[in-house]
Amino acid sequence: MIVSQKNLQEAKGILVLPFFDDGKQVVSVYDDKPIRFAGLSKDEFDGKLGKTAIMNDKFGFRKVLLYGLGPEKEFQLDFAREMAGAAVRYALSLKSKDVNVACKKEWAQSVTEGLVLASYKCIKFKSKVEDYVPLERAYVVSSGNAKAEIEKGFILASAQNYVRDMNENPANIATPEKVVEYAKDLAKQYRLDIEVLDKDKLAKKKMNAILGVNQGSVKGAYLVTLTYNADKRNLPLYAVVGKGITFDSGGISIKPSKGMDSMKYDKTGAMVSLGVMKAVAELKLPFRLMSTFTVTENMPSGSAQKPGDIVTSYLGKTIEVLNTDAEGRLILADTLTYAAEKKPSLMIDLATLTGACIVALGRVRIGMFSNDDRIAKIVYDSGERTYEKVWRLPLDKEYSEMIKGDLGDVRNIGSESGEGSTITAACFLKEFVGETKWVHLDIAGVDHVTSSHPYLDKGATGIGVRLVVDCLENLAKK
Ligand code: BES
Ligand code: ZN
Ligand code: ZN
Numbered sequence: 001m002i003v004s005q006k007n008l009q010e011a012k013g014i015l016v017l018p019f020f021d022d023g024k025q026v027v028s029v030y031d032d033k034p035i036r037f038a039g040l041s042k043d044e045f046d047g048k049l050g051k052t053a054i055m056n057d058k059f060g061f062r063k064v065l066l067y068g069l070g071p072e073k074e075f076q077l078d079f080a081r082e083m084a085g086a087a088v089r090y091a092l093s094l095k096s097k098d099v100n101v102a103c104k105k106e107w108a109q110s111v112t113e114g115l116v117l118a119s120y121k122c123i124k125f126k127s128k129v130e131d132y133v134p135l136e137r138a139y140v141v142s143s144g145n146a147k148a149e150i151e152k153g154f155i156l157a158s159a160q161n162y163v164r165d166m167n168e169n170p171a172n173i174a175t176p177e178k179v180v181e182y183a184k185d186l187a188k189q190y191r192l193d194i195e196v197l198d199k200d201k202l203a204k205k206k207m208n209a210i211l212g213v214n215q216g217s218v219k220g221a222y223l224v225t226l227t228y229n230a231d232k233r234n235l236p237l238y239a240v241v242g243k244g245i246t247f248d249s250g251g252i253s254i255k256p257s258k259g260m261d262s263m264k265y266d267k268t269g270a271m272v273s274l275g276v277m278k279a280v281a282e283l284k285l286p287f288r289l290m291s292t293f294t295v296t297e298n299m300p301s302g303s304a305q306k307p308g309d310i311v312t313s314y315l316g317k318t319i320e321v322l323n324t325d326a327e328g329r330l331i332l333a334d335t336l337t338y339a340a341e342k343k344p345s346l347m348i349d350l351a352t353l354t355g356a357c358i359v360a361l362g363r364v365r366i367g368m369f370s371n372d373d374r375i376a377k378i379v380y381d382s383g384e385r386t387y388e389k390v391w392r393l394p395l396d397k398e399y400s401e402m403i404k405g406d407l408g409d410v411r412n413i414g415s416e417s418g419e420g421s422t423i424t425a426a427c428f429l430k431e432f433v434g435e436t437k438w439v440h441l442d443i444a445g446v447d448h449v450t451s452s453h454p455y456l457d458k459g460a461t462g463i464g465v466r467l468v469v470d471c472l473e474n475l476a477k478k
Contacts, residue, residue, distance in 0.1 A: 001115070001116065001119050001134070001135055001136060001137065001138060002136065002137050002138070003112050003115055003116065003137075003138045003139070003140065003150055003153075003154050004137070004139060004140070004150065005108075005139065005140050005141070005142065005145075005146050005147060005150060006100060006139040006140070006141055007141065008102070008141055011061070011100040011139060011141055012060075012061070012062075012100075013061065013062050013063075013096060013098055013099070013100065014061065014062055014063050014064075014065065014087075014090065014091055014094065014096055014098070014099045014100060015059075015061045015063075015064045015065070015100045015101075015102060015141070016064075016065045016067055016083065016086070016087040016090070016099065016100065016101045016102065017038065017064055017065065017066050017067065017102050018066075018067045018068075018069050018083055018102060018103060019037060019038075019045075019047040019066055019067070019068060019069065020047055020068075020069050020070065020071060020072040020075070021046060021047035021048055021049075021068065021069075021070055021071055022047070022071075022072065023036035023037045023047060024036070025038075026069070026102070026103070026104065027102040027103060027104065027141065027142065027143075028143070037066065038055065038058065038064070038066060040053055040055070040066065045066050045068070046068065047066075047068040047069065047070070048068045048070055049068055049069060049070030049079065050068060050070075050082065050086075050454075051067075051068035052065055052066060052067055052068070052086060052090075053065075053066045054066075061100075062096075063090075063094065065086070065087065065090050067083045067086060067087075069083070076387075077107065077110045077385070077387070078110070078387040080103060080107040080110040080111050080114065081110050081111070081113055081114030081117070081387070081454070081455050082114065082454035082455060083101065083103070083111070083114065084101055084110075084111045084112070084113070084114025084115045084118060084138075084455060085114050085117070085118040085453075085454045085455030085456075086454070087099050087101045087114075087115065087118075087138075088114075088115060088118035088119050088135060088138070088455075089118065091135055092132075092133070092134075092135060095133040096133075096135075097133060097134075097135060097136040097137065098135065098136060098137040098138065098139065099115075099135065099137075099138050099139070100138075100139045100141050101115065101138065101139070101140055101141060102141040102142070103140060103141070103142050104142060104143075105142045105143055105144040105145075105146050105149070106149075107142075108140050108142055108146035108149035108150055108153065109149040109150070109152050109153035109156075110153065111140055111153070112138075112140060112149070112150045112152075112153030112154050112157065113153040113156060113157040113160075113455075113466070114157075114455045115138040115140075115157075116153070116154055116157035116158055116161065117157045117160060117161065117455045117456055118455040118456070118457075119134065119135045119138070120161040120164055120165070120457065121134070121457055122164070122165065122168045122457070122459055122460075124165075152283065155279055155282045155283055156279055156465065156466050156469060157466075159275045159276070159278040159279035159282070159462075159465050159469075160275060160461075160462035160463075160465045160466060161462065162274075162275055162278055162462075163268075163271045163272055163274065163275035163460070163462035163464075163465055164459065164460040164461065164462040165460075166179075166182055166271050166274070167264075167265060167267065167268055167271045167447070167448075167460035167462065168459055168460050169264070170261075170264045171246050171247035171263075171264050171297065174246055174264070174267065175219055175246060175297075176219050176220050176221060176222055176244075176246055176295040176296050176297065177219065177220060177222075179222075179224075179244060179246060179267065179270065179271075179295045180196055180222050180224060180295065182271075182274060183196070183224045183226055183274060183291075184196075186226065186274055186277060186278060187226055190228070190277075190278070190281035190282075192226045192227060192228050192230075192277065192281065193225075193226065193227040193230040194224070194225070194226050194227075195224070195225045196222055196223075196224050197222065197223040197224075198220060198221075198222055199211065199214065199220055199221055202221060202223060202334075205314060206312065206314060207223065207313075207314045207334040207338075208311040208312050208313060208314070208334075209311055209313040209314065209319060209330045209331065209333045209334045210223065210294055210296065210314075210330070210331045210334045210335070211311075212305045212309065212311045212321060212330060213245075213251075213296055213298055213305065213324075213327045213330050213331050214296040214297070215303055215304055215305050216251055216252070216297075216298070216299040216300055216301040216303055216304025216305060217296060217297040217298070217299040217301070218299075218301075219246075219296070219297055220296070221294065221295070221296035221331075222294065222295050222296070223292070223293075223294045223334070223335060223338060224270075224291075224292070224293055224294075224295065225290055225291070225292045225338075225339075226274075226277055226290070226291045226292075227288065227289070227290050227291075228277060228280055228281050228288065228289040228290075228291075229287065229288040229289065230288065232288055233288075235286060235287050235288050236287045236288065236345045236475075236476060237287070237288040237289075237290065237342065237343070237344045237345060238287055238288070238289050238290070238344055238345065238346050238347075238348070238472050238475070239289075239290040239291075239292055239339040239340075239342065239344035239346070239347040239348070240272075240273040240276050240277070240289065240290070240291050240292070240347075240348050240349075240350070240468060241269075241273065241292050241293065241332065241335055241336055241339050241347060241348070241349040241350070242268075242269035242270035242271070242272060242273035242274075242291070242292070242293035242349065242350050242351070243266070243267070243268075243269035243270060243293070243294070243328045243331060243332055243349070243350070243351035243352060243353065244267045244269065244270025244271075244293045244294055244295035244296070244331075245263075245266035245267055245295075245296065245297065245298050245327060245328060245331070245352075246264070246266070246267050246295060246296070246297050247263055247264055247266065247297045247298065247299070248263040248266040248297075248298045248325070248327065248328075249263065249297075249298060249299050249300060250298065250300070250324065250325035251298050251299060251300050251304050251305060251324030251325060251327060252300050252304050252305065252306050252307060252324045253307055253323045253324040253325040254300055254325075255325060262448065265352060265447045265448050265460060266298075266328070266352050267295065268350070268352050268443060268447040268460070268464075269293065269349065269350035269351040269352060269443065269464075270293035270294070270295055271462075272350050272443075272462065272463075272464035272465055272468070273291040273292065273293050273350065274291060274293075275462060275464075275465040276289070276291065276464070276465055276468045276469055276472075277289060277291040279465060279469045280469060280472070283469070283473075285469075285472065285473060285476065286476055287472065287476045289472070290339060290342060290344060292335060292338065292339045293335065294331040294332075294334070294335045296331065298324070298325075298327045300324075304324065305321055305324050306321075306324070307321065307322055307323060307324060308320070308321070308322065309321045310407060310408045311330075313333050313334055313337070313432065314333070314334040314337045314338065315333070315334075315337040315431075315432055317333075317408075317409040317410060317431060317432070318405070318408035318409045318410075319333065319405075319408055319409070319410055319411070319412055320405045320406065320407055320408040320410070320411045320412065321412050322411050322412060322413050323412060323413045326412045326413050326425070328351050328352070328353045328425075329351075329353065329412060329425050329428045329429055330412060332349060332351060332353075332429055332432070333428070333429070333431070333432040334432075335349075336349060336429060336432045336433050336438075337432050337433075337434075340432075340433055340434050340436040343436075344436065345437065346375060346436075346437045346438070346439070346472075346475065347433065347436050347437065347438045347439070348379075348438075348439045348440075348441065348468055348471070349429065349438070349439070349440050349441065350441045350443055350464050350468070351440070351441070351442060351443065351444075352442075352443055352444045352447050353422070353425050353426075353440075353442045353443075353444055354367075354421055354422045354425045354442055354444055355444060356418060356420075356421040356422040356425075357422040357442040357444045357445055358444055358445040360393070360422055361391055361445055362445060363445040363446055363449070363450075364389065364445070364446075365383075365389045365390055365391040365445075365446075366383070366388065366389065366390045366391070366441050366442065366443050366445075366446055366463070366464075366467075367390075367391065367393050367422055367426075367441070367442035367444075367445075368380070368383075368390035368391060368392045368393065368439065368440070368441055368442075369392070369393055369394075369395055369423075369426040369429075369430075369439070369440040369442075370392070370437075370438065370439045370440070371395065371430065371433070371437065371438050372437045372438070372439075375437055375439060375475070376392050376439070378471055378474055378475060378478075379439055379441075379467075379471050380392065381474075382467050382468075382470040382471040382474065383467055385470055386466040386467050386470050388446075388463050388464060388466055388467035390441065390467070393422060393423055393426065394423065395423070395426060395427055395430060399414070399420055399423045399424050399427045400424075400427040400430070400431075402414035402415060402419075402420070402424050402427075403424050403427055403428050403431075409431075410428060410431055412428060422442055425442070426440050426442070441464065441467075443463060443464055446461060446463045447460065447461060447463070448460050448461055449461055
């Protein structure tokens with residue numbers, strides 16, 4: 001799909017027109033005599049948030065969809081994304097190939113994001129698609145020149161859709177080997193440095209925490225590192241680290257079969273680290289970036305890791321694996337140590353790490369942890385701006401006490417009862433980051449949506465791309 005700007009005189013077909021609940025026009029459509037709610041009665045349309053009304057043949061358009069934004073003083077940019085989502089769905093329902101969305105210039109980036117995100121639909125696994133006419137063009141109708149805003153929104157949302165599209169691939173398609181190919185394709189396209197450590201190399205480096213998780217699988221394990229601007233040594237270096245479990249069966253501590261299919265999304269962190277890289281390379285942002293992730297399956301078998309096993313991590317700390325389903329933190333232990341060796345000025349990891357995070361925060365906010373208050377604040381603000389919202393959770397030493405090992409140095413779970421287990425998981429990761437400034441994002445609750453969302457179809461969300469890019473961009477400015 002293409003998104004560009006049009007002025008009202010050129011626009012044709014379907015127009016989506018926003019109103020606050022006071023009825024005043026937001027965008028000058030009929031300058032000479034502004035009409036409250038385009039002339040509709042309060043019963044027909046009241047401008048309340050998310051409310052719509054359809055007008056036929058108004059101002060020379062085929063259809064005009066009035067869209068309510070609620071009270072002006074409560075406006076948030078995400079409402080603009082939601083409006084764009086409604087615009088796309090309305091256009092699709094009319095089988096129109098294009099749509100126009102009127103908005104303020106300051107909303108153009110968000111509107112573009114909403115348009116691009118709402119028009120992604122995963123149809124690649126259907127042998128035949130009936131009754132679906134994809135949107136080809138969308139126009140942002142605003143005053144002033146919004147070219148830069150539209151371009152930025154398009155790049156960010158396209159990177160997010162790229163993550164959604166890879167993430168939707170099930171475990172028989174997105175094997176660890178295939179995920180390595182995704183990374184190689186990206187490296188080729190954007191001329192990035194790439195390093196792939198396979199099982200032999202992981203064994204040479206004694207990355208036993210990764211290898212233990214892979215042990216039950218017939219497929220490989222790979223630690224992949226892509227670097228953008230690798231030779232620009234004077235620029236700050238950031239690292240985005242991802243959990244890439246292509247399927248989490250739980251291993252010997254096997255999961256219940258109900259809903260196990262959703263464990264194809266356990267690679268989200270790794271996919272987001274690729275999506276961030278894609279966006280950063282396209283935006284040509286002024287810093288160096290490492291995208292580092294480990295991919296493997298977590299499977300039960302005669303060769304699988306067993307509860308009680310003790311492994312020596314890459315860092316040298318010994319880990320008692322008391323539950324093989326707490327595998328994300330095991331692969332991240334070695335991956336974080338490896339990324340930290342490159343001395344990034346910040347390391348952000350993303351992982352679908354704990355079910356307990358969904359209990360704590362539901363499917364709304366990302367669980368955020370950090371060993372640096374200033375950076376935690378920057379991430380929080382980025383969350384509010386991008387609407388990929390985070391909530392900080394603590395890393396007190398009392399929680400670290402809960403993962404002290406009996407035989408080994410650390411255990412991979414806290415109590416059997418699971419008390420505070422989102423936090424003990426984060427404390428486990430902290431054992432492997434050393435002095436590096438670090439942020440951990442537990443994205444377990446937000447990796448996919450189970451029912452339709454205002455601008456995301458049911459399925460993978462690709463959440464994290466816009467959040468992390470916004471955060472790095474702001475950090476590099478400071
Ligand atoms: N991948 C899961 C976490 C998860 C659960 C993500 C549900 C999305 C939805 C992770 O590897 C896991 O299994 N964690 C366990 C940890 C427990 C054994 C301490 C969990 O959360 O139950
Ligand atoms: Zn697990
Ligand atoms: Zn997992």
